[in-house]
Amino acid sequence: MSSTEPNKYSIEFYPPRTAEGEAKLDMVHAQLAKLNPDFFSVTYGAGGSTKKGTQQIVLRYKTAGSNVAPHLSFGGTDENEVRALLSRYRETGVDRIVALRGDLPSGVAAHHRFASELVAFIRKETGDHFHIDVACYPETHPDSKSYASDIDYFKTKVEAGANSALTQYFYNPDAYFRFVDYCQDRGINIPIVPGIMPITNFENLSRFSATCGAEIPRWLRSQLECFGDDKEGIREFGIDVVTELCDDLLSGGAPGLHFYSMNLSRTVTQIWNNLSISNGKAD
Numbered sequence: 096m097s098s099t100e101p102n103k104y105s106i107e108f109y110p111p112r113t114a115e116g117e118a119k120l121d122m123v124h125a126q127l128a129k130l131n132p133d134f135f136s137v138t139y140g141a142g143g144s145t146k147k148g149t150q151q152i153v154l155r156y157k158t159a160g161s162n163v164a165p166h167l168s169f170g171g172t173d174e175n176e177v178r179a180l181l182s183r184y185r186e187t188g189v190d191r192i193v194a195l196r197g198d199l200p201s202g203v204a205a206h207h208r209f210a211s212e213l214v215a216f217i218r219k220e221t222g223d224h225f226h227i228d229v230a231c232y233p234e235t236h237p238d239s240k241s242y243a244s245d246i247d248y249f250k251t252k253v254e255a256g257a258n259s260a261l262t263q264y265f266y267n268p269d270a271y272f273r274f275v276d277y278c279q280d281r282g283i284n285i286p287i288v289p290g291i292m293p294i295t296n297f298e299n300l301s302r303f304s305a306t307c308g309a310e311i312p313r314w315l316r317s318q319l320e321c322f323g324d325d326k327e328g329i330r331e332f333g334i335d336v337v338t339e340l341c342d343d344l345l346s347g348g349a350p351g352l353h354f355y356s357m358n359l360s361r362t363v364t365q366i367w368n369n370l371s372i373s374n375g376k377a378d
């Protein structure tokens with residue numbers, strides 16, 4: 096795996112639900128902006144829970160001088176709402192979007208439209224204005240019929256016009272490298288940037304991993320369990336593990352890293368500094 100393109104480093108936020116959370120995120124954004132990521136991205140509640148919040152955070156940090164990519168999905172809405180949102184983003188200088196199917200909350204009876212349909216819609220409405228990222232799954236999306244079919248559907252997103260992909264997180268670098276090889280064999284040649292989940296709260300991580308289909312390897316789980324309630328111990332051990340993972344990925348040719356920050360700055364900053372990512376800044 097090699098490319099002449101410089102690596103891309105990005106950091107993901109979710110829109111806070113309270114004024115207090117927003118004030119905290121403003122501080123986190125200010126801290127992380129010092130790392131000079133290529134872009135921040137902001138998640139979108141496909142069920143409608145955080146739609147306004149996504150727009151507000153995107154526009155606020157865009158105005159503050161950051162490159163920001165909103166996540167977007169059809170969710171349960173009609174095309175007019177998505178069309179209006181695309182225009183608004185375009186008018187305010189946003190030129191990158193993360194296009195997803197999204198997960199509707201249980202009990203919401205709406206038709207799920209696949210991410211490939213959204214990518215095609217964005218291209219139809221706005222031509223080449225937006226750089227479009229899509230999601231992909233080195234350990235297979237939980238709804239998939241098979242490893243192969245998941246990659247075939249990933250390919251439909253690329254054929255619809257996606258420019259690059261961000262992966263679900265994982266802790267086994269072989270899962271990523273094998274996935275990239277398989278994708279290349281299937282004719283998928285866009286950059287596939289690994290998603291990196293720092294380890295801060297083991298309980299939350301376990302719960303989330305069970306639903307999104309990301310595996311916490313047995314060796315890692317059993318070591319994390321040894322820390323019990325020692326949150327700082329977990330964080331420090333997690334920083335070592337995730338730094339090593341990122342190192343392996345970058346030295347194996349990964350074209351960048353996408354950090355799931357969970358709206359926290361300290362751990363991402365430490366991993367970033369451990370990796371000596373200067374990203375265009377003088378060291």
Ligand code: FAD
Nearest residue numbers: 138139166195196197198209210230236238239245248263
């Ligand atoms: P798709 O690519 O549409 O695929 C969904 C499933 O359907 C897969 O199993 C696929 O194999 C299958 N499939 C695809 N096309 C077809 C077809 N034509 N026929 C039959 N099966 C098909 N969720 C949010 O709600 N908000 C966010 O902001 C958000 N951000 C994310 C960011 C990243 C980087 C990642 C990795 C995930 C994110 N998610 C987010 C979670 C994501 O929405 C879920 O994983 C969702 O279940 C799938 O989204 P997708 O875009 O990958 O879907």
